[in-house]
Amino acid sequence: AQTVTQSQPxxxxxxxxxxxxxxxxxxxxxxxxxxxxxxxxxxxxILVIRQEAYKQQNATENRFSVNFQKAAKxxxxxxxxxxxxxTAMYFCAFMTEGGAQKLVFGQGTRLTINP
Amino acid sequence: DAGxxxxxxxxxxxxxxxxxxxxxxxxxxxxxxxxxxTMMRGLELLIYFNNNVPIDDSGMPEDRFxxxxxxxxxxxxxxxxxxxxxxxxxxxxxSFPGRxxxxxxxxxxxxxxx
Numbered sequence: 001a002q003t004v005t006q007s008q009p010x011x012x013x014x015x016x017x018x019x020x021x022x023x024x025x026x027x028x029x030x031x032x033x034x035x036x037x038x039x040x041x042x043x044x045x046i047l048v049i050r051q052e053a054y055k056q057q058n059a060t061e062n063r064f065s066v067n068f069q070k071a072a073k074x075x076x077x078x079x080x081x082x083x084x085x086x087t088a089m090y091f092c093a094f095m096t097e098g099g100a101q102k103l104v105f106g107q108g109t110r111l112t113i114n115p
Numbered sequence: 116d117a118g119x120x121x122x123x124x125x126x127x128x129x130x131x132x133x134x135x136x137x138x139x140x141x142x143x144x145x146x147x148x149x150x151x152x153t154m155m156r157g158l159e160l161l162i163y164f165n166n167n168v169p170i171d172d173s174g175m176p177e178d179r180f181x182x183x184x185x186x187x188x189x190x191x192x193x194x195x196x197x198x199x200x201x202x203x204x205x206x207x208x209x210s211f212p213g214r215x216x217x218x219x220x221x222x223x224x225x226x227x228x229x
Contacts, residue, residue: 033215045206045220052215091158101146102171103218105158 002027004094006106013082014114020067021077021109023092029053031097034068034075039108040088048090051075079111087113117141121207121221129229133195136224138207140188147190148218149182150206158206164190165212197228 003026013019025034036048051059051068058066063083067076079086092106120139128134140147148163162172167184175182179198184190194201204225208218 035217037220042222043204043225044222045208047217047219050215050217101165102148102160102163102174103150103158104160107157 002094002104004092004104004106006109008109010110012112017082018080021090023075025073025094029096033095035093036077037091038088082113084113119209119219119221121224125225127227131196134197136192136205138190140209144209146210148208149192152204199228202228
């Protein structure tokens with residue numbers, strides 16, 4: 001079974017700093033999909049960024065980018081120029097190419113951006 | 116465009132009562148997912164549907180839980196009878212078909228069973 005591990009339960013940085021959230025996963029699959037979701041205090045789950053495993057180029061979405069290391073099974077999220085509105089729980093998630101079409105989530109990292 | 120709509124947003128009820136959670140998919144989506152979020156277990160998939168057909172219900176904890184899609188745009192998750200350990204936030208998500216399609220989540224229903 002696939003597992004997703006986020007080793008940082010909590011992180012805190014100052015506004016405008018850059019922060020990197022780590023995520024590792026375990027799978028025997030070669031093709032799969034990886035996602036980062038944000039859950040602010042409002043509870044809504046918001047997709048931040050996604051990456052297909054067969055693409056070597058790291059995905060970017062404005063201030064958000066990933067460092068995808070397939071051999072190391074690592075998928076970290078970098079937030080540049082952090083803003084107060086980035087304060088939230090961040091979840092890394094995995095979906096296989098075959099089998100059940102479901103997201104397997106990590107336990108989350110609580111990120112606080114301080115003014 | 117309207118997102119995934121869940122109701123109610125909060126539900127508090129007594130143990131033993133029947134609970135029904137509702138979800139309206141985004142127009143055009145035909146995959147529907149029910150997740151449960153707790154502090155102990157995090158986010159877990161309960162069941163998902165493609166084209167109104169349940170595909171994988173291996174995450175449904177017990178027979179007390181049931182989910183239906185009476186039509187292409189609407190789903191219900193029912194717990195009968197409810198127990199205190201069912202207290203959690205329940206999310207519904209929908210997507211276009213295909214594994215690379217992102218799942219769009221509703222705002223969730225916070226369920227408290229007393």
